[in-house]
Amino acid sequence: MDDVVKSLSKKLNPLKDGPVERPTREEAEEAVRTLIRWAGDDPRREGLLDTPKRVTKAFKELYSGYKDDPREVLDKIFAEVEGYDDIVLVRDIPFYSHCEHHMVPFYGMAHIGYYPSKGVVGLSKLARLVEVYARRLQTQETMTAQIALALQESLEPRGVAVMVEAEHMCMSMRGVQKAGAVTLTTQFLGAFRDDPAEQVRFLTLLRQGKA
Missing domain, CATH: 3.30.1130.10 (GTP cyclohydrolase I, C-terminal domain/NADPH-dependent 7-cyano-7-deazaguanine reductase, N-terminal domain)
Known part of the structure; x- marks a missing residue:
């Protein structure tokens, strides 16, 4: 492995303390409700009631690369x-x-x-x-x-x-x-x-x- 590849590998594969501690699905859904309120809407209204579930489900697909080697x-x-x-x-x-x-x-x-x-x-x-x-x-x-x-x-x-x-x-x-x-x-x-x-x-x- 030449010096360029070694340098690139070091930059792109930094040492980590361990796997990221993932929150529960319930915690993730509550975070979505907080963001909805931050945006200025009411997460309790009918059209947004199931949005936290949909967002967390979508995140599993959109960021599925983290589980792949x-x-x-x-x-x-x-x-x-x-x-x-x-x-x-x-x-x-x-x-x-x-x-x-x-x-x-x-x-x-x-x-x-x-x-x-x-x-x-x-x-x-x-x-x-x-x-x-x-x-x-x-x-x-x-x-x-x-x-x-x-x-x-x-x-x-x-x-x-x-x-x-x-x-x-x-x-x-x-x-x-x-x-x-x-x-x-x-x-x-x-x-x-x-x-x-x-x-x-x-x-x-x-x-x-x-x-």
């Missing part, structure tokens, strides 16, 4: 690929996530490429990997790096390239309210980081066939 997603590697060692690229993987600063959605597309060495993973696993990290409170920059690092640590490929394009509702719905602005982030490791020509190839393949 990316190593398990990438644990099955197909080594017999008839000597194939060129780029594997899956583009336009849709995702929905939530900004950790305002808990407002951001959404878009992720693109993943890598040069296999030990073997390849099923293509659906790359989409699943995106889901693991998207369904957490996130920043786009961190999510991009996490996807790349998980691939590097599990597959040990010759290179990894990840690009994420997203629109952030915290910028569209609030603040400056500039709808349609797209944020683009990239993370290159291995051959893609060492050779700018490989980055150009990755970006060129992403744009092929697009208007």
Whole structure:
């Protein structure tokens, strides 16, 4: 593992004191009622009576990535690929996530490429990997790096390239309210980081066939 990957791993996998102590469902529902009152409404009125239950149920789905381990997603590697060692690229993987600063959605597309060495993973696993990290409170920059690092640590490929394009509702719905602005982030490791020509190839393949 080179110095770049080691540094990235240290930043993205900080030591923790232990698992977060989760409140009970009842406590979570009461927190929702408090927020409803903070917004200026009455959680006792008919239309809002079941909202706390719906919100806590939705949270289990929206933030399901916390219970998933990316190593398990990438644990099955197909080594017999008839000597194939060129780029594997899956583009336009849709995702929905939530900004950790305002808990407002951001959404878009992720693109993943890598040069296999030990073997390849099923293509659906790359989409699943995106889901693991998207369904957490996130920043786009961190999510991009996490996807790349998980691939590097599990597959040990010759290179990894990840690009994420997203629109952030915290910028569209609030603040400056500039709808349609797209944020683009990239993370290159291995051959893609060492050779700018490989980055150009990755970006060129992403744009092929697009208007």
